[in-house]
Amino acid sequence: MDINSDVVAAIEARLGSKYVKKGVDAEKYLEDFWGRARGSTLCVVLPGNTEEVSAVLFICQASGVAVFPQGGNTSTCLGAVPDGTGRSIVLSLSRMNRIISADPLDGSITAEAGCVLADIQQAAASVGRFFPLSLGAEGSCQIGGNVSTNAGGTSVLRYGNTRDLVLGMEVVLPDGRIWNGLRTLRKNNTGYDLKHLFIGAEGSLGIVTAVSLKLFPSLSSLTSALIAFDDIAHLTAITEPLRRTFDTSIIAMELISGSELRIVKRIFPDITFPFDERNGWFLLVDIATDQDVSVNDSLESALAEAMEDSRIADVVVSVNESQRATFWRLRHSVTESHKKYGMGMSHDIAVPIARIPEFLQVAQRKVEGSFPEAEIAVVGHVGDGNLHYNVIFEKSRWDRIPDQAQTRKDVFKAIYDIAVGMNGTFSAEHGIGALHVAEMRSYKSTVELDMMKGIKALFDPKNIMNPGRVIPR
Amino acid sequence: MDINSDVVAAIEARLGSKYVKKGVDAEKYLEDFWGRARGSTLCVVLPGNTEEVSAVLFICQASGVAVFPQGGNTSTCLGAVPDGTGRSIVLSLSRMNRIISADPLDGSITAEAGCVLADIQQAAASVGRFFPLSLGAEGSCQIGGNVSTNAGGTSVLRYGNTRDLVLGMEVVLPDGRIWNGLRTLRKNNTGYDLKHLFIGAEGSLGIVTAVSLKLFPSLSSLTSALIAFDDIAHLTAITEPLRRTFDTSIIAMELISGSELRIVKRIFPDITFPFDERNGWFLLVDIATDQDVSVNDSLESALAEAMEDSRIADVVVSVNESQRATFWRLRHSVTESHKKYGMGMSHDIAVPIARIPEFLQVAQRKVEGSFPEAEIAVVGHVGDGNLHYNVIFEKSRWDRIPDQAQTRKDVFKAIYDIAVGMNGTFSAEHGIGALHVAEMRSYKSTVELDMMKGIKALFDPKNIMNPGRVIPR
Incomplete structure (x- = not known):
């Protein structure tokens, strides 16, 4: 028996072999959701x-075996699947999916890390409250993963990133000790706020292993405004x-380029959209409204000046929930369309909003x-300064590119250089995973990397937790 | 020349002797604002x-001389004045008081750490924006101190603690290296979020040494509602x-006990207050309102049920800014009144809101x-679960207490035990300083303290930064 089999045997003895998967049973945990790595x-x-x-x-600490934690396996940056050494274990949180408590008066919900995000939204709604974190993968991503990656999504503008929604957490440290930081306090100034180290x-x-999260009053109804304009300078x-008029009533503010509409309609011709294909830009704004108050008048007066100056080409306001869904269908079809259209390089950048x-x-x-040869297609959470800037080569054009690997590299570097040069970032909401470790090395200062490496070595001296991810060696 | 004189000489050589104060010139930096320590x-x-x-x-790192950083010296927990060894330096940020930039479109302001909080509020207003951090000491406390202590105050309910307002920062590490983390990004998932380690x-x-902070749209007018009720169970x-009706329009929500009103009126008989002295409780709520919309109707319908059930004794709504100021004068006179009334033991506790x-x-x-022999007087940021729970002995009664030191100790322990036993905290917004290090030892788990000690040793292995504060040895 080598040390690796000893580790597996020891884990089986503790958990029961039913919950230790090998061979075919382990397959689905090994492949990246996007099919990029195994x-x-x-x-x-x-x-x-x-x-x-x-x-x-x-057990793993004692034997030096690496651990790759996995939530819903929806990482966009190769953060959830193990590396290729085969000398590690994958630890899936999916069985730990209980809602521990949901307290509307305390405005908090406490759940195990393996809870699917949509189940948390649902549990909040069932006590008359709202949990605002919302993103494409919400039907399968897990809250432990959301917290560990500080997930963003479409309601950051009003409610903040996942980090801003976390009140407390329970963590198992690399040596197996359990930190019970499951509190629901809004204020607690007693030393270093350790939860922020684990978030992200x-x-x-x-x-x-578990988190306590903020709940909010339920939103009344939502109205979407779709604003078409030509010049990004405006x-x-x-x-x-809009910000001045609607303030916290604005829940989402997404920018969509005309080119994006063109690509989506090429792939999904049945998608209806209030505007014809056109150059320029669309702004998709979700506004929380009281049911008895129309948002039209306020919108009209907020945008009056920009309308008169012809900075705005047109505005359409959703009249009901089904029309609102139509507006958002375009937004939600972007990822799928890019995959089918060709070779898309998506940059999750942020720059200062202005x-x-x-x-x-x-x-x-x-x-x-x-x-x-490339086309540019942009969608993004523009209210947060975060854009998914896509450089796309239509399939037949990509096939003619001589050195594809080098071209990919060149494209990413070109866009990241511009964002970072504007005091921005190369990863706004997706994180680092295995995919962006090289960028950490290129773009982070030595002082900042030194602090991160020091913290990593302090908490995980044997480097067993997610090795090769996040922090360059 | 001993090593200490060498250190002073080296600093004088670098800064010029004008900016190195000794003897009488140093006096005002050595005494605690509240006169409790020197x-x-x-x-x-x-x-x-x-x-x-x-x-x-x-210089200090090389020679192992301790450094006590000082902002506006308004710490409530002996966090700003040096210890009694005399073998340390005080580093005052007060000359570093420039606003570096204020950008309304980016929604950010960047300032040196020594800027007085009120000057930052003012700089924000001068570009048509609002910086919400507000607390009693705002005329003299400095933003570097606010950030380093994660200051709370009266607008946390809507805008969060100081932590939630920080976008980026510049820090000088204990070894003299400078970390430039001055960014204004809303989203940046590139490794550990180091700023949260330094905040608090x-x-x-x-x-x-400098911080970038969020700015918000200016508030329209504020209306205060003062609600009198008898039974805290209600x-x-x-x-x-109120939360459901006004949501983010509620800027502050303060609880004041009838006993507090009685004490304040004993000390400041000229304070006018819409209610007579009475037992029971007052709730002081600030609501942001559009100038042309009266808040009365919404208040009436929000509180209708509680009114009918006689859970509420009375409600008064401010009709103008000067009446609003009257309501708040009671709240702001509490600290002063306690000092004059007798021996007050103030507990800055928080528990889950419910x-x-x-x-x-x-x-x-x-x-x-x-x-x-004691009276209880309570004020607090009840919307955040944070109370300043005061146990006060009127002067003549206190003089008759046989073992005063032991009584103080017993009172603090009794109240902290109750708060912590409810999954609460012994320091919600004031921090630890030198005053609460013993409570850190009593109430924090070993795992949590170990993590904090590890981080302290990683960043400051010679323990030269604010020794004896925050983290127990």
Whole structure:
């Protein structure tokens, strides 16, 4: 028996072999959701409670076997599947999916890490409250993963990132010790706020096993406004009066390029959209409204100046929920369309909000100059300064590119250089995973990397937690 | 020349002797604002920029001389004055008081750490924006101190603690290296979010030299509602419909006990208040309103049920800004009144919001049973679950207490035990400083303390930054 089989045997003895998957049973945990990578593993472990997670980490720590924690396996940056060494275990939280409590008066919900995000939204609604985190993968991603990656999504503008929604957490440290930080306090100034270290650490410092989250009053109805405009330089002249007029009633503010509409309609011709294909831009704004108050008058007066100056081409306001859904269908069809259209390189960048138009202008010049075969398609959470900036080569054009790997590299570097040069970031909401470790090395200062490496070494001296992810060696 | 004089000489050589204060010139930096403690120091150093802070820390690191950073010296828990060894320096940020930039479209302001909070509020207003952090000491406290202590205040309910307002920061590490984390991004998932380590670290991990902060749309007008009620058990029946009706329009929600009104009026008989002295409770609620919409109708319908059930005794709504100021004058006179009235022991506790009534009932029974000479007076940010729970002995009664030191100790322990026993905290917004290090030892778990000690040792292995504060040895 080698040490690896000893580890598997010890875990089986503790959890029961039913919850230690190998071979075919382990397959689905090894493949990246987007099909970009496949890892291998000694076994996939499915603990049923925090004590079992603790026991597994204790065993792995003692033997130096690496642990790859996995939630819903929806990482966009190769953060959820194991590496190829096969000398690690995958620890899936999926059995730990209980809602522990939901307290409307306290405005909090406490859940195990393996709860699917949609189930948490549902549990909040069932006590008359609202949990605002919302993103494409909400039907399968797990809250532990959301917290560990500080997930963003479409309601950040009003409610903040996942980080802002976390009140407390329970964590199993790499040595198996359990930190019970499950509190629902709004204020607690007693030393370093440790939960913020684990939020966004992508499982590299320990495993989040349960979280307490903020709940909010339910929203009344939502109205969507779809604003068409031609010149990105006018963006602020449109968003600024909206922010001033509607303030926290704005729940989402998404930018969509005309080119994006064109690509989506090419792939899904049945998608209806209030506007014809056109150049320029669309702004999709969700506004929370009282049922008896029409949002039209306020919108009209907020946008009056921009309308008169012809900065706005047209505005359509949803008249009911089904029309609102139509507006959003385009937004939600983007990822799928890109996959089918060709080779898309998506950059999850952010820049200071006021510099979005400048970023778009500079990036466009760069792409047109250096990659004339490519198209640019943009969607993004523009109210947060976060854009998914897509450089796409239609299939037949991509096939003619001589050195594809180098071209990919060049495109990413070109766009990231521009964003970071504007005091922005190369990863706004998707995180690092295995995919962006090289960018961490390129774009982070030595001082910042040194602090991160020090923290990693402090919490995980044997580097067993998600090795090769997040922090460059 | 001993090593201490060498250190002073080296600092003088770098900064110029004008900015290195000794003897009489150093006096005002050594005494706690509340007059509870006096420290001593080799010298008080007033650097003019980040490079000078860096040079000073480099010198101190090399020689192992401790550094006590000081902002506006308004700490409530002995966090700002040096200890009594006299072998340390005080580093005052007060010369570093420039607003670096204020950008309304980006919704951000960047300022040096020594900026007085009121000046930041003012700079925000001058570009048509609102910086919401507001607290009693705002005319003298400095933003670096606010960030380092994660200050709370009266607008946390809507805008969050200082932590939630920070976008980026610049920090000089204990070894003199400068971390430039001055970004204004709303989203940035690139490794551990280091700023959250320094926020609330009370200068124990390095010195915050500049910060970037969120700005918000200006508020329209504010209306205050003052609600009188008898039984604390009905608190939620009053706050809950208010939250549901006004949501983010509620800026502040303060609880004041009738006993507090009695004490304040004893000390300041000229204070006018819409209610006579009475037992029971007052709720002071600030609501942001459009100038042309009266808040009365919404208030009436929100509170209708509680009114009918006689859970509410009376409601008064401010008709103009001057009446609103009258309502708040009572709230702002509390600290001063307690000082003059007798021996007040103030507990800055928090419990889960829904457990506030339970906490108040249990604590009252405990105080009445164990300290029958004492009165209870409560003010607090009830919307955040944070109460300043005051146990006060009127002067003449206090003079008759045989063992005063032991009584103080017993009172604090009794109240903290109750709060912590309800999954609450012994320090909600004031922090630890030198005053609450013993409570850190008593109430924090070993795992949590171990993590904090590890982080402290990682960043400050020689323990030169604010030694004896925050983290117990």
